[in-house]
Amino acid sequence: MTIRRRDFLKGIVAGTILASTGKPVPAAAERDDRMPAAAVGILYDATLCIGCQACMVACKKANDMEYEHSGPDEIWDNPRDLSSKTLNVIKKFQHGDGLTKDSDPGYAFVKRHCMHCVDPSCVSACPVSAMTKSPVNGVVNYNKKACIGCRYCQIACPFNIPKFEWDSPFPTIVKCQLCSHLLAKGGISACCSACPTGASLFGPVQELMVEAKRRLGMKPGVYYDFPVSNIAGGAGTGSFQSHKAATYVPELYGEDEVGGTQVLMLSGVPFDKLGLPELPDRSYAALSDGIQYAIYKGMVYPIVVLAGLIYMARKQDEPKK
Amino acid sequence: MSEAKPIGGRIFTWPFMACLAVVLIAVYFLAQRFIYGLGAVTNMNDGYPWGIWIAYDVVIGTALACGGYAMALLVYVFNRGEYHPLVRPAMMASMFGYTLAGVSVFFDIGRYWQGYNIFLPGFANFRSVLLEVALCIGTYVLVLWIEFAPAILEKLKADRLKARLNRIIFVFIALGVLLPTMHQSSLGTMMLAAGYKLSPLWQTGFLPLLFLVSALMIGYAVVIFESTISCVAFRRPLETDLLGRLAGVIPWILVIYLIIRIEDVNLRGYLPLAFSGDLRSNMFLLENTFLGLALLILLYPANRIKPRLLFLSAVFIMCGAGLYRINTYLVGFDPGNGWQYFPSVQEITITFAIIAAEIMAYIWFVKKLPVLADLKHA
Ligand code: SF4
Ligand code: SF4
C-alpha cells in the first residue's frame, strides 16, 4: 500500500493542532527555510546517463574512499548501493524486455547521493548540530567532531542517504558533501567534472532549474545543445554537446519534494521506478519540529506547568511535616 | 513519609545468581561491541539504524519505568495521598529503569566518547526532538535519584541532611512529573521525522499524545505488576485493596487511548490496512487486542480485587502498550530497498542483561533499604 500524502498530512495537522492546545502551528515554525541565494547543486539527467560510472570512480578518488566489492569473487570495484564506503552510486532499472533506454518496459540509469535538501531532515534531527546546512551555498555538511553516532539522521533522511560505519569501533556517518573541499578551492564536484555526457551537471541551483525547465520543454527526438560538467560555462570545461532530446517524465524531481532539494533530477521513466519516493511538499522534519516548537516555544508552557506542579506537590507534602 | 523498612534477608539467592550470570555473558558481548564496532554484535544496518537497544531498552524501558511518574501524578496532582505506600517502591523501580536506559544508550551510540556533546550548549540543536528527549531523560535520572535519596539517607542515618532535603523535595517531585510528560510524548514525536518509512497504521500527528497516554498506562500496570511480584517473591501479604482502587483509574485511560488510536487510523482511511493479513497488520491487531482484553477485565469492579485477574490485566497492558512502542520503532518501520532487521543473539542477551541488572538492584535495595511499606505499622 502506498502512502497517500494528503492523508498523511491531514493526520499530522490534526495531531499538531491537538498537541499545540488548540492553536494551529505557525507556518514552518517561523523558520527561514529558503534556499541560500548562492546555492549550488547538481542536475542529474537520467536520459543522458550512459551508465559508465566514471562519476563513481572520480567520487572515490576525490573523497579518498576505499574501493568496495559486492562479493568475495568480484574482481572489480562494484558497489551495489550507497554505503559507508560509497558516496555515490549509479543503479540500473530494468523492466520487461529491458531493451529500450529511458522507457518502461525498458531500462534506465539513476544516480544516487545526498540531495542537499533545502529543509534537510538530517539537520533538524541531529541533536548536536553535526549535520549543518551551509548558509552560503546550501551544501549539507557533516562534522564528526560533534557527532555522537546516534543515527537519528538515518531515520530522518527520506532518501536513506547517511550511512554508518558499522564495522568500526570509532565509526562516523558518511555521506556526500557535494565535494565541499573542492568547492572551497573554487572547483566543482568531482562527479560532474568526470561525467562525459553532461548527465551530472554542476551549477547554481537557480540556473540548473532554468536548464531543467528548458529540457522539459524540448521536442523529443530533436537535437539540442546540452552543457557539460558545469552550467556556469568557463569555470568548468564550459563545453556543450549535442544530443537528441528524450521523452521526459513531465516532472522535475527535487523541485518540491520535502520542500525542495538542491540536487535535481530528470528522467524518462517515473521516478518511483528509480527508487525515488513520492514525497510531500514539506519536510517531515518541519512537521515534527512544528509540534515541538508549538509546545516548547520559549519554554513558556513547561515553566507554567512546572510552577503549577510545584504548588501542588508542596500542598501534598505539607501535612506530613 | 509512610513507614517503610528494609525487609532484610540473604542477597545471594538463586534468582540473584541467575541474573548475575546473564550480566557476565553480556559483558563479554559488550567487549566485542567496543573492540570491533556495532556491526560485530548487532544486526542493525543502514536501513534499520535503530534496533532493540533503542526500541526496547530506551523506548519501552523508560515506559516500564513510568511507575514513579504515574504514581507521583496520582498522589501529588490528583491529591490521592492514600496511595503513598506505593510511591517509594515505584520510584525506585523508575530510578533503575531510567538509569539503565541511560546506560544502554552509551552501548548504542556509535561515538559514545563524545556523548557528552549532548550537554554542551555549543553543539545543541534545539530543533532536534532527540536533543529534548536526551536532556529530559538525563535530568530525570538525576531527579529520580534525588527523590529517592531520603531512603538512602535514612539508612545512613544522615538525619540532618534528610531533613534539609525533605524541605525542598517538592521541587524535585514537581520536576518528576513535568520531565516524563515532556520526554514520553517526545518519544512519539521522534518518529514523525521517519515520514513515509513508518506505516500509516502508526505514523500520525497523534504520536506524541499516544506515547504520553501509553506511558501512563504502562506506569500504572507496572505498579500493580511489581507489587504483586514482590509480594509473592518476598512472601508478603498483597496490598489488594490499594491496588484494586488503583486499577479503577486504568479503564478510563484505556478507553481514551483506544478511541484515539482506532479513530485516528479510521479517519485517515487506513483501517482496512489493519486487516490485510501481513505481519504489520497483525501486529496492529495484536497490540490493540491486548489492550482491549485488559479493558474487558478491569471494566468490572469485582475483577479489580481478584489478584490473579488484576495481575493478568497488568500484563496485558504492558504487552499491548509495549507492542505499540516496538511497532512504532521497528515493526511498522520500513525503509524500503529490501532492508531487514531481526535482533542478533548478542543484542538480545545484552537487553536481557539490562533487565537482569535491574532485578538485581531491586532485590538488593529492598532488602537493604527502607523501600517497601512496613506491614506491621501500615
Ligand atoms: S538527502 Fe538526506 S542526508 Fe541529504 S540533505 Fe536531505 S535529509 Fe540530509
Ligand atoms: S548520527 Fe551523528 S550526525 Fe547523525 S543525527 Fe546522530 S549525532 Fe547527528
Ligand code: SF4
Ligand atoms: S558531489 Fe562529490 S561527494 Fe557527492 S557524489 Fe559527486 S563526487 Fe561524490
